[in-house]
Amino acid sequence: MSDVIPQLSAYDDAALDAAFRSLIEQVQAGASSLSTAEAQEAFRLEWLGRKQGRLKLVSDVWLKTAPVEAKKALGKRFNDLKAAIENALESGAGATRASGPALDVTLPGIARRIGIEHPLTRTMREVVQVFQALGYSIALGPEVESDFYNFEALNFPQNHPARDTQDTLVIADQQGKPGRDRLLMRTHTSPVQIRTMLAQDPPLRIVVPGKVHRNDESDATHSPIFHQIEGLCVDTNITFSDLKGTLDHAMKTLFGSGVKTRFFPSFFPFTEPSADVQISCIFCGGSGCRKCKHSGWIELLGCGMVDPAVFEAVNQRRAEMGMDAAYDPKRISGFAFGMGVDRIAMMLSGATDIGLFYSGDLRFLESFA
Template sequence: MSQNQIPELSGFGGDDLDAAFAKIVDEVQDSSTNLTDDEAVEQFRLHWLGRKQGRLKAISDAWLKSAPADAKKHIGQRFNKLKEEIDRRLESAGNVGISRAQLAAEAIDVTLPGLRRPLGAEHPLIKTMNEIVSVFQAMGYSVGVGPEVETDYYNFESLNFPPNHPARDTQDTLVIANQERKPLRDRLLMRTHTSPVQIRTMERQPPPVQIVIPGKVHRNDAADATHSPIFHQVEGLCVGPKITFSDLKGTLDHAMKAFFGSSVKTRFFPSFFPFTEPSADVQISCIFCGGTGCRKCKHSGWIELLGCGMVDPAVFALVQAKQPGYDPKKVSGFAFGMGVERIAMMKYGISEIGQLYSGDMRFLEQFA
């Protein structure tokens, strides 16, 4: 009988099948003793597992297909074990032909120290914003967030901006295209301040409310040394019974001292904002000269930092439609807002706002 000839089965009993398959297993073992290189491994694979002329296919054709129906199951079980034995021989020979140098190059020395990726650092804007927020969190304020794409209602109407207010004009506000067919209050725009989150919070939550709102805002401003069409704000809102302007002054005075140092002084000047009445601009004593006067404070000794005021009763009246607890006759509150870029530039001595958005690692590494 030649090497490729398949012997005939003497019978289909268990002993006959075991004896026949045992001879084939011995043949597999004998032919796998010389798998010393990749070429020998490939020849072994083709000899046994070749799709057209492989010996395993020939065994299947000679024994399995011609077997009676009641013997096919027993032959199939032994046939699967035979294939597993061939696959095991191939797997154990898989690294044949690989040199010791190659194996050494692929080895991993688990005793070596690991490679540490350098840790990043907070961007000066994010760091400043987090520091401001942490000051108010220490006073019991929670943090609120909201969408950057807002409706005209939440960005303007609910905040007491009249329809003809200049802020609604596209020269000041970035509006979403193709909104003309919608009612004015439903038109979409990029929020110009984080104040819409104040309205959304009051609609969801009855008073008392103490919330601070950090976030990105957008305005149609030409980029220059101190302006950018994208910038960040931190706004705050406090609402409850018997909230007064004295509470506002005390809160902001404490916050400025916590952020800039206990020697900082604050002062308030009358101002105007559509959603607060009365309103004020807040100045702090110059942190560079201590109030004596220098170039950075234009020799005034003071730096204007943020706006604030008591929430206009008209705002509460609009919110009351969805949240009855905001009765202007029973609750009052104050709001404030500050630009993060302005504070970061002042704190870190940055002369141009564009440097904060340049992505220049040489500039950002200074703050790591």
């Protein structure tokens, strides 16, 4: 294609202007027909191709062989030619876009599939919403806790089995810290109750959803990671009757108005008296089936009145922080409850293995869509 670019006979301004004017006119003539993407690509290869493009030939035939004194004038005109070629390509591309199919705003859009909530997330949200309707606020806290918040303030004595590393996942290299400051993975969401009482004066009503960790072997009903929802209500004249009425209403809202509740004495270090709560079997209506072990009842959660020792621990810590003792057990009372989200999700879904919720198996998760 060197014959397309003739040799220059002179290098004065008039000769250079005439030579480059002829090329720019050819660029402008070719640019008038760039109505398709194919035409634009052919034009680009003709003028800007790396091996046989006309601009490269101009550089080889004119610029590189020119005398030194003419190279500056040639270089300026060469850059003007290159800019004209690029402008022609850009104008052609804009015209192609403008002449393309118009956007019809009346057509339905292409909606992006968002997916669904994880069944554990959905169950947690539904339970929390029941208590929000009763005036409870949501409280959250860290999963890495200190011994004080996880055990000491909740009336767990030093030799309590729950403190054993067989049950609790502890953070490494904590031996140099005082016992109450040593870090661990929280074994329940109850530490958030202590943190809330330190931050707020009564009355308060909170639910605490979250992930907890225990050194459990994985099997069909146990996992080292699971989820809890706990609640705390503190005010003057709070009684066990208030606790029973609250939980009975919550269970009926969650599982249907025909569900019955019953309470059995139990023990938890941070409540006194304490109780386990059972609901009538939602599968057989209380007549007895395999899922309720033919008893007609399913144990679902634990609860109780807040032990005065917990209020005293909170007041002591508030005093250390320069705050007043707002949680006087002679003046206020409260109740607490806690339930496993994973257990409720298994009941509602019919899953027989807790590991299904953590496996990431889309065949199982898509069944909740």
